Amino acid sequence: MTSTHTDVRFGLVPLVAPLLGAALVIEAAGATCIALGLWSRPAATVLFGYLGIVSVTLHDFWNQHGMAAGANMTEFFKNLGMMGGLLMVAAYGAGTWSLDWRRMRRGAPPAAPSYERT
Numbered sequence: 835m836t837s838t839h840t841d842v843r844f845g846l847v848p849l850v851a852p853l854l855g856a857a858l859v860i861e862a863a864g865a866t867c868i869a870l871g872l873w874s875r876p877a878a879t880v881l882f883g884y885l886g887i888v889s890v891t892l893h894d895f896w897n898q899h900g901m902a903a904g905a906n907m908t909e910f911f912k913n914l915g916m917m918g919g920l921l922m923v924a925a926y927g928a929g930t931w932s933l934d935w936r937r938m939r940r941g942a943p944p945a946a947p948s949y950e951r952t
């Protein structure tokens with residue numbers, strides 16, 4: 835297994851397996867929650883923070899040269915766009931087709947506080 839410049843710089847080589855496991859759980863659980871619309875606001879907030887950390891630490895195109903800089907710049911700005919979408923979900927919720935909306939209509943307490951005007 836080869837280590838990347840980021841792994842060596844931050845001393846993360848022994849932590850690769852646990853960090854990959856944590857990333858898998860965060861991404862899978864967050865995507866499932868947002869897709870179903872269940873606890874979508876907290877999930878979007880967690881994914882927003884996670885994606886911000888990943889973008890700055892792993893796609894640091896400003897420290898690279900050549901084709902690697904171009905590829906990482908593409909990934910960085912792609913992640914920035916996804917962060918904008920996650921911020922919208924965190925602010926406005928998942929919408930009327932979500933499971934959170936159905937729970938709220940039945941009278942159950944919402945999974946996250948609602949900021950919508952009634």
